[in-house]
Every structure is written in structure tokens, then in C-alpha cells.
Amino acid sequence: MLVGPLTGVYDPSGTGQVLFAFFAAMAETERENIREATLEGLNAASRKGNHGGRPPVITDDMLHTVLRRRASGESVEDIRPDLIxxxxxxxxxxxxxxxxxxxxxxxxxxxxxxxxGEQAHADFTALQAST
Structure with a gap:
């Protein structure tokens, strides 16, 4: 609307208001379509077992090592250099x-x-089933 064939057409009290409302409605529709497609893609990936995000930095083995060594009195600063x-x-x-x-x-x-965690998972499953 600022450059091109419609330059200066915007009139807040006339046809410009209608044109602006039309463009706003189109943008909202496009946004909703993108959102729905994204959610469908995430659900499809979840059903296949793919869950996005980074892999965890601290594995379960590392956590157990930290817990065991902290129980023996070591500080996290002393344990950190031994974790890879x-x-x-x-x-x-x-x-x-x-x-x-x-x-x-x-x-x-x-x-x-x-x-x-189990309760949250059950609540999420119930929510998905109701929609």
C-alpha cells in the first residue's frame, strides 16, 4: 500500500478502511493455515516417534554419576571435569x-x-481425544 499501484489509496474513513480490513482478514486466515499445518506436522512426527529438540546434554548415566558422587560429599564443580x-x-x-x-x-x-509426569501425559491424551 505504500508503493506500487495503490499508493495513497488508504483512506481511514472510506475505501481504504475496507481494503485494510480485507488485507487484515487475509493475513489472519493465512496465519491460521500455517499454524494448523505446523500442528499437523508435529502430530505426525510425534506418531512416528520423532520428538523435536536438542538431544539431552546430561544423560541418565551422567546423572547417576553426579548423584552418587554428590552423596559422597563432592561438589558439582569437582564432578564437572569428569563428565563428557x-x-x-x-x-x-x-x-x-x-x-x-x-x-x-x-x-x-x-x-x-x-x-x-504420568498424570500430565494422561491429561494431555484425554485433551487430544476430546478435540
């Missing part, structure tokens, strides 16, 4: 302290609420 990331872009490096603390917090939360 097995896959991904940072393969062969040590995980960050933030990653270790994050996975420890998630583990503590899972221990505090052991059935929360």
Missing part, C-alpha cells in the same frame, strides 16, 4: 554447571512428585 558430553554439537566437551544444576533440579522435582 556423548553426542551433539558439543560432543567430547564438559557440560556447563548450569546444565548439571538444571538436571539436578529436574531430578529433585521428579522425586518430589513421582506421578506428576
Amino acid at each position: 558430553i556423548p553426542t551433539g554439537k558439543r560432543k567430547g566437551r564438559n557440560p556447563s554447571l548450569a546444565s548439571i544444576y538444571r538436571v539436578l533440579a529436574e531430578h529433585e522435582k521428579a522425586q518430589a512428585y513421582p506421578d506428576a
Whole structure:
């Protein structure tokens, strides 16, 4: 509307208002189509077993090592140099302290609420079935 054959056509009280409303409705329709296609693609990938995102930096074996060594009194800073990331872009490096603390917090939360994950999964399945 700013350049091209419609330059200066916008009139907030006349035909420009109708034209702007039409373009806004078309943009909203296109946005909704893109959203629906994205959700369909994610659902199809999920049914195939593909779940997006990065691979976890801290594996279950690494978590167990950290938990065991922390139980014996070692600090996370002392444990970190012995942990090696097995896959991904940072393969062969040590995980960050933030990653270790994050996975420890998630583990503590899972221990505090052991059935929360199963309940959330059941709620999600029920929600998907109702739509």
C-alpha cells in the first residue's frame, strides 16, 4: 500500500478502511493455515516417534554419576571435569554447571512428585481425544 499501484489509496474513513480490513482478514486466515499445518506436522512426527529438540546434554548415566558422587560429599564443580558430553554439537566437551544444576533440579522435582509426569501425559491424551 505504500508503493506500487495503490499508493495513497488508504483512506481511514472510506475505501481504504475496507481494503485494510480485507488485507487484515487475509493475513489472519493465512496465519491460521500455517499454524494448523505446523500442528499437523508435529502430530505426525510425534506418531512416528520423532520428538523435536536438542538431544539431552546430561544423560541418565551422567546423572547417576553426579548423584552418587554428590552423596559422597563432592561438589558439582569437582564432578564437572569428569563428565563428557556423548553426542551433539558439543560432543567430547564438559557440560556447563548450569546444565548439571538444571538436571539436578529436574531430578529433585521428579522425586518430589513421582506421578506428576504420568498424570500430565494422561491429561494431555484425554485433551487430544476430546478435540
